[in-house]
Amino acid sequence: MTTARLRMSRVALLPVVVLLVCVLPLASAAAWTPVFLLVPALAAAYVLRVGVDVGDAGITVRSLAGSRRVPWGEVAGLRVGERGELWLVTTRGTELRLPALRARDLPRLAGVSGGRIPAPGPA
Incomplete structure (x- = not known):
């Protein structure tokens, strides 16, 4: 799997x-x-610059000033905020905002993650 770049x-x-x-x-x-x-x-x-890179090694969250990589082993899940923003939840209990991604982007994020993030189903 190659790295998928999710940007604005x-x-x-x-x-x-x-x-x-x-x-x-x-x-x-x-x-x-x-x-x-x-x-x-x-x-x-x-x-x-701002966005999310999804690859075999994990998820890299890029901000204007820097970036942070989270390996797949440390990803506990995703949280959807009150206004539709996405947060990456780690096994350590920390949360990282996924910039430029909203709840409507969950199917695309699930697709590029190679099945590591489940696709949302009907409510």
Whole structure:
């Protein structure tokens, strides 16, 4: 099994482009204001980097600043939050938020996990 990368849709970059266009006049106002260009740059980095990688070794949760790998042996299950967000529950009792994934993504996550995460059935 190869590593499956579950990320935000690239369509999320469209608001980042709009933000960039809106920030450009402000960024050209004075010598110190190009620092405002960091806001759309960080937003684009967030869209491109944040997500979940699922492979043979386990699940890697990627954030903007770093990543954390959880081997399959340490995965106890998943928890669906009140607003539909997914949390990875480990055997140590800790929880990791799975960014860019919601409850509607459970069938896709189950499919790429190779059967390690069960597919949700009808309620």
